[in-house]
Each structure stands twice: as C-alpha cells, then as structure tokens.
Amino acid sequence: xxxxxxxxxxxxxxxxxxxxxxxxxxxxxxxxxxxxxxxxxxxxxxxxxxxxxxxxxxxxxxxxxxxxxxxxxxxxxxxxxxxxxxxxxxxxxxxxxxxxxxxxxxxxxxxxxxxxxxxxxxxxxxxxxxxxxxxxxxxxxxxxxxxxxxxxxxxxxxxxxxxxxxxxxxxxxxxxxxxxxxxxxxxxxxxxxxxxxxxxxxxxxxxxxxxxxxxxxxxxxxxxxxxxxxxxxxxxxxxxxxxx
Amino acid sequence: xxxxxxxxxxxxxxxxxxxxxxxxxxxxxxxxxxxxxxxxxxxxxxxxxxxxxxxxxxxxxxxxxxxxxxxxxxxxxxxxxxxxxxxxxxxxxxxxxxxxxxxxxxxxxxxxxxxxxxxxxxxxxxxxxxxxxxxxxxxxxxxxxxxxxxxxxxxxxxxxxxxxxxxxxxxxxxxxxxxxxxxxxxxxxxxxxxxxxxx
Numbered sequence: 001x002x003x004x005x006x007x008x009x010x011x012x013x014x015x016x017x018x019x020x021x022x023x024x025x026x027x028x029x030x031x032x033x034x035x036x037x038x039x040x041x042x043x044x045x046x047x048x049x050x051x052x053x054x055x056x057x058x059x060x061x062x063x064x065x066x067x068x069x070x071x072x073x074x075x076x077x078x079x080x081x082x083x084x085x086x087x088x089x090x091x092x093x094x095x096x097x098x099x100x101x102x103x104x105x106x107x108x109x110x111x112x113x114x115x116x117x118x119x120x121x122x123x124x125x126x127x128x129x130x131x132x133x134x135x136x137x138x139x140x141x142x143x144x145x146x147x148x149x150x151x152x153x154x155x156x157x158x159x160x161x162x163x164x165x166x167x168x169x170x171x172x173x174x175x176x177x178x179x180x181x182x183x184x185x186x187x188x189x190x191x192x193x194x195x196x197x198x199x200x201x202x203x204x205x206x207x208x209x210x211x212x213x214x215x216x217x218x219x220x221x222x223x224x225x226x227x228x229x230x231x232x233x234x235x236x237x238x239x240x241x242x243x244x
Numbered sequence: 245x246x247x248x249x250x251x252x253x254x255x256x257x258x259x260x261x262x263x264x265x266x267x268x269x270x271x272x273x274x275x276x277x278x279x280x281x282x283x284x285x286x287x288x289x290x291x292x293x294x295x296x297x298x299x300x301x302x303x304x305x306x307x308x309x310x311x312x313x314x315x316x317x318x319x320x321x322x323x324x325x326x327x328x329x330x331x332x333x334x335x336x337x338x339x340x341x342x343x344x345x346x347x348x349x350x351x352x353x354x355x356x357x358x359x360x361x362x363x364x365x366x367x368x369x370x371x372x373x374x375x376x377x378x379x380x381x382x383x384x385x386x387x388x389x390x391x392x393x394x395x396x397x398x399x400x401x402x403x404x405x406x407x408x409x410x411x412x413x414x415x416x417x418x419x420x421x422x423x424x425x426x427x428x429x430x431x432x433x434x435x436x437x438x439x440x441x442x443x
Contacts, residue, residue, distance in 0.1 A: 069434050069438060092438060107439075110356070113355060118439050
C-alpha cells in the first residue's frame with residue numbers, strides 16, 4: 001500500500017462556490033524601528049496555501065494580518081473585499097484562526113463550556129447553539145471528552161478542541177499558525193487529518209515541509225519579504241537553497 | 245501537581261442551582277462573623293465538610309489538593325496561639341476553614357459556566373455604572389481555568405531552574421514566571437479576539 005502523506009490536501013468542492021480571495025495591497029508592518037513585513041503585494045485564490053520561512057521572517061505577522069489580529073502599518077489586507085481593520089468583527093466571523101499553543105486558546109475549564117463560550121458570541125439561540133455543539137463534538141470525535149477539564153486533554157485533543165472552536169463559527173477561511181509544532185507524531189497526524197478534509201480555504205504557516213509540500217501554493221518569507229512564491233516543489237527547493 | 249476543579253458527579257450538591265450554592269456561601273460568610281463561639285463554628289465546619297461525601301467527591305484526592313491550605317491554616321493558628329491567644333486563633337482558624345471548605349465545595353460541584361451566568365445576572369444592575377457583567381464573569385472564569393495551567397508553568401520553571409541549581413533563588417523563579425504569564429496573557433487575549441468575542 002502506498003504511504004499516505006498528511007498535509008494540506010484540498011477537499012473536493014461541494015458546489016459552485018465563489019472563488020475565495022485574500023488580497024495584500026502593498027502591506028508593510030513595523031514594530032518600533034524594526035520592519036516585520038515590507039511591501040507585500042499578493043492575491044491568494046488557492047484553497048491550500050502554505051507559508052514557510054525562518055524564525056523571525058514575519059510568518060506569524062502575515063497570518064495575523066489575515067484576520068485582523070495585526071494591523072498593517074502601511075497598505076491594506078482585504079478578505080473577500082472586506083478590509084481586515086475596518087470590518088474586523090465581520091472578518092473574524094469568516095476567518096478562523098488556530099494558534100501554535102492550544103493551551104493558550106482554550107478559555108473555559110471544561111470542553112463543552114469552551115465550545116459554548118465560542119458559539120454564544122454568534123447569538124444563534126439555545127436550540128441552534130446546542131445542535132451546532134453536538135455536531136462539532138461528533139465531527140472532531142470529542143463527544144466522550146465533553147465534560148472533561150480542558151487542561152487534562154492531550155496536546156492533540158487540545159488542538160482538535162481549538163480547531164473545533166474555530167470551525168463552530170463556520171468560517172470560509174482557516175489560518176493555521178504552526179498548528180503541529182508542539183505535537184508528537186501521532187497527534188500531528190490526527191490534527192492534520194482533521195484539517196485535510198476541510199472545505200475551507202486553509203492558509204498554513206509552518207516549519208513542517210512535509211505539510212507545505214501538499215499545498216497548492218507556497219510562499220517563502222525571508223526578512224519580511226516574499227522571497228519565493230510558487231508551487232510547493234519549487235518553493236521548498238528555493239527555501240532549502242536559502243537555508244543552505 | 246495535578247489540580248482538579250469541577251468534578252462531575254450525580255449528587256444532591258451538584259444538583260443544587262449555582263445561585264443557591266453561591267447564596268449559601270455568602271450567608272455562611274456573614275454568619276461566621278456574627279459568632280465567636282468555637283462550638284458553633286466547629287459545627288459549621290463539620291456541616292461544610294459533610295458536603296464533600298454528600299457530593300460523592302473523591303476525598304483522598306481532594307485532601308491531597310487541599311494539603312497546602314491546611315498547612316497555611318496550621319501556621320495561621322500557631323502564629324495566633326503564640327502572639328494573641330489560643331482562643332482567638334481557634335475562632336479565626338475555624339472561620340477561615342469554613343470558608344475554604346465552602347469555596348472548595350462550590351468550585352468542585354459547580355460548572356464555571358453556571359457560576360458565570362449567576363455572576364452576569366448578579367452584576368447586571370451595575371452595568372449603568374460602567375461595569376460590564378460579561379467581562380467580569382469572563383475574568384472570573386479565566387482565573388479558574390488558568391489555575392492549573394499556571395501551576396504547571398510554575399512546576400516547569402522550577403524544574404528548569406533546579407537543573408541550573410537556581411531553584412532556591414526566588415528571583416530566578418519569579419522573573420521567568422512573570423514573563424511567561426504576561427506572554428500567555430497576550431496570546432490568550434489574541435485567541436479570544438480571534439473567536440469574535442468583544443473585549
């Protein structure tokens with residue numbers, strides 16, 4: 001049997017969805033005297049995009065710009081035409097975000113309480129909220145853990161809970177900031193399998209070249225600039241050359 | 245250190261509404277100030293402790309978790325016995341013990357989300373004065389949620405400094421702990437914002 005690689009494979013489209021679009025219009029980000037990102041000009045239409053680069057290259061800032069957690073110092077980022085600063089609230093409804101450390105994104109003491117906290121912000125009403133929580137617990141196989149203290153879960157379970165929280169909002173986009181860095185091989189596989197099947201557009205910041213290799217498009221960041229933008233094979237080769 | 249907060253059980257204590265349990269705790273807090281009779285206070289402590297087996301909680305585990313608090317109470321009593329009187333020490337220690345037992349029983353048998361709902365309702369009259377009940381209850385919930393996380397961070401920092409032979413230096417423990425906690429607070433704030441919750 002051929003080895004099955006985990007990663008950012010594109011799930012089949014279910015209908016004639018509009019083409020998703022994230023646009024960076026001459027974006028620069030500075031922190032004090034330091035330029036974190038400089039002159040980023042690009043449009044993302046693909047459904048599986050990976051962002052790779054050395055530590056401090058601006059990857060996490062790039063990811064945070066997409067859901068308005070970080071504001072550009074110059075330029076603008078738009079998601080489906082919405083400015084991520086001016087329409088921050090709506091953007092967060094449509095752009096889910098998964099952080100590196102699951103411990104820092106679980107807010108409530110129990111698994112079910114944490115999901116309820118997320119869904120409450122949507123103001124759907126009790127029946128719809130319950131239905132959505134049940135569905136998401138089932139999808140991510142967390143039903144048996146619903147009454148467990150969130151701090152007692154394994155790293156993979158915590159990251160799945162964080163993913164479930166993001167997916168509760170039914171976003172169109174999902175931004176992942178090194179989602180598997182702190183996970184062991186088994187949990188990494190578990191989380192990436194869950195991400196694999198998503199219909200959403202996924203932008204994954206990662207150091208894991210195996211994951212990046214499965215993306216449709218890979219951006220290589222270096223010193224706050226896009227040093228390479230292309231197919232996974234070419235981008236990873238360019239990154240290896242840069243790192244040599 | 246493995247800290248446990250809410251423990252799910254099918255018991256009459258768990259079944260009591262959160263608001264009712266909170267009211268009982270507040271009433272107990274007032275009543276213990278109205279008497280300095282050690283017998284009455286002792287009776288109050290026995291009543292509070294009786295709640296634990298009634299709630300079908302794992303007593304050895306809870307005793308293990310509460311041990312540091314018992315040590316603090318013992319030091320408190322000894323200090324009073326030495327510097328004021330045994331009588332005063334007994335009364336004050338019993339008052340603290342009742343409140344600690346009551347507070348533990350409340351957090352072990354009540355889901356934080358239920359307590360949050362009670363707090364939100366209770367604080368809503370203060371909204372015109374500028375207090376946001378949702379934010380206040382979120383702060384409460386997060387305090388509870390992050391007690392075990394901070395305890396684990398403390399253990400990690402202590403082990404790291406122990407490896408360097410610096411575990412007896414309080415600054416070597418407090419500085420990294422403070423930095424890590426502040427960094428964590430920033431990340432948590434980002435995560436809450438990313439969930440679309442207004443802060």
